Amino acid sequence: MTHLNDMPGHLIRRLQQIAVAVFHAEVEATGFDVTPVQFAALVTVAAWPGIDQITLAGLIAYDRTTIAGVVDRLVQKGFLSREVSEKDRRARVLHMTPEGHAALGTLTPAVATAQDVMLSGLEKEEADTFLHLLRKATDAVNDLSRAPLRGHRKDGC
Template sequence: MFDLGNMPGHLIRRYHQAAVAIFHREVAQFGYDLTPVQFAALDRVQESPGIDQITLAGLIAYDRTTITGVVDRLVQKGWLERSISVRDRRARVLHLTDEGKQVLTVIRPAVKKAQRVMLHGLSEVEADQFVRLLKKATERVNELSRAPLKPET
């Protein structure tokens, strides 16, 4: 019999469930229905206007085949515009709409608060150590993921 309470995978899954619930609760207080992945996509598009969907998927460590659904929902909400790349007609490039920029401006405080709430039970030193170790562990298994993080080059 396994001791689930000491298995990293089980604990990470439970923590992820809580993190997503916290994110939704904080963002909903501002009247928005937005997922953590949608936020990450909007944030990266704002950082790199004109980014193509495949590069976006790599930057947020999201599966290339399902990024289209994320982008579709953000386009439907009126927060992203998608157009054909002038450099590669097969690629779709993304830009934030004015409404998308406004959404990011409004919800950033909620996202910051959600991050603090996620670390609520830890001291500042413990929270810093937890994030540092989580980053280290995640970086070490990045290439084993079906959607590895791929920094923009």
């Protein structure tokens, strides 16, 4: 029988738990209460001003059903504004507020530190290889996700 610590699913789950804990520790030190998904949404809206919620969900690989709740919380925090699209009255488009830009400016270095902590057990070359392999493995099974990554990525997304 295969040992648990030789199973990629088990190790990925453990690393995800650690990643979330490290993210929260670094972000809480900034005084903000933002989740990893909220941070991903902020980064993406900053890169794609006027993006609609459905496209946002695809670009951060988050399910369309619950992206509205993520956006609701960011609007309540004053980080995003949401308006009816002029092109499609059914769609809601998103923009960063000045408060959102300021929060992102504070959060980004903390999140970068969290990424460094997550990979601190690896040498630089190992970390680069690890990230390459994570992207390769994730891309290969993207369509098996209930929330696959969709659309084109821009730097930072």
